[in-house]
Amino acid sequence: MRKPIIAGNWKLYKTSKEAIELVTLLKRDLCDVDTVDIVVCPVFTALSDVSDTLTESNIRVGAQNLYWEDAGAFTGEVSAPLLKELGVEYVIIGHSERRQFFGETNETVNKKMKAALRHQLIPIVCVGEVLKEREENKTFDVIRTQCEESLKGLSSEEMEGLIVAYEPVWAIGTGKTATPAQAQEVHHFIRQLLTKMFDEEVALKVRIQYGGSVKPENIAELMAEPDIDGALVGGASLKSESFAAIVINSCSKVQTRK
Ligand code: PGA
Numbered sequence: 001m002r003k004p005i006i007a008g009n010w011k012l013y014k015t016s017k018e019a020i021e022l023v024t025l026l027k028r029d030l031c032d033v034d035t036v037d038i039v040v041c042p043v044f045t046a047l048s049d050v051s052d053t054l055t056e057s058n059i060r061v062g063a064q065n066l067y068w069e070d071a072g073a074f075t076g077e078v079s080a081p082l083l084k085e086l087g088v089e090y091v092i093i094g095h096s097e098r099r100q101f102f103g104e105t106n107e108t109v110n111k112k113m114k115a116a117l118r119h120q121l122i123p124i125v126c127v128g129e130v131l132k133e134r135e136e137n138k139t140f141d142v143i144r145t146q147c148e149e150s151l152k153g154l155s156s157e158e159m160e161g162l163i164v165a166y167e168p169v170w171a172i173g174t175g176k177t178a179t180p181a182q183a184q185e186v187h188h189f190i191r192q193l194l195t196k197m198f199d200e201e202v203a204l205k206v207r208i209q210y211g212g213s214v215k216p217e218n219i220a221e222l223m224a225e226p227d228i229d230g231a232l233v234g235g236a237s238l239k240s241e242s243f244a245a246i247v248i249n250s251c252s253k254v255q256t257r258k
Contacts, residue, residue, distance in 0.1 A: 008237025019046035025240035051087035062090030080119035106149030131170035171212025187227035216245035
């Protein structure tokens with residue numbers, strides 16, 4: 001059985017002080033949860049403090065990006081070994097905001113994936129269509145290309161451990177969540193695609209998160225779908241009450257499956 005995973009993508013929010021306050025509350029409220037993996041992804045400058053605050057807790061730390069070279073003349077970049085040094089275990093790669101505003105392509109996503117895996121960071125690789133693509137019935141084509149190009153050259157062993165986040169771009173930060181059926185349809189498609197690219201055993205192990213306006217009120221119905229294994233949460237991860245409620249409400253999946 002795939003263990004559900006809920007990750008908070010804090011984007012460009014929270015100073016270190018605010019980040020420490022938030023994770024201190026989460027640590028208190030979520031200390032009993034062991035059936036769901038919990039990850040928070042603060043900005044780079046807060047990683048060290050957040051990581052220290054979460055030592056020996058059940059909450060893991062992720063970064064929001066990385067560069068594919070380990071070191072060199074690459075002004076402004078941050079590499080996998082530097083993240084590891086701070087206790088980071090996960091890294092979001094290819095978020096739609098990076099694709100949209102910072103020129104991220106499937107090719108750069110692929111290089112970043114390989115760098116993360118080389119250093120035992122667990123990638124959360126994001127895919128998703130924009131509204132126009134959905135309206136033109138191109139969703140599956142877009143997802144197929146993103147998956148094939150971003151995951152190119154990965155071994156089955158590497159693939160098994162990583163996380164795919166399906167985030168329809170039209171649902172991010174808009175309050176417009178995909179319906180559970182819409183999300184399930186694409187998650188199922190991704191799993192079938194992974195079966196073709198790798199094999200069924202691998203595809204059944206990969207955890208696929210949904211992302212896009214996830215809230216405490218809609219997480220349980222999303223999690224009830226067979227191929228939805230968790231969520232990548234933006235806005236609602238910035239407050240301890242809403243993020244903790246999402247994690248707790250996602251536990252229902254584990255209970256119903258028992
Ligand atoms: P949202 O963002 O939950 O605010 O829609 C999700 C994301 O961008 O990962």
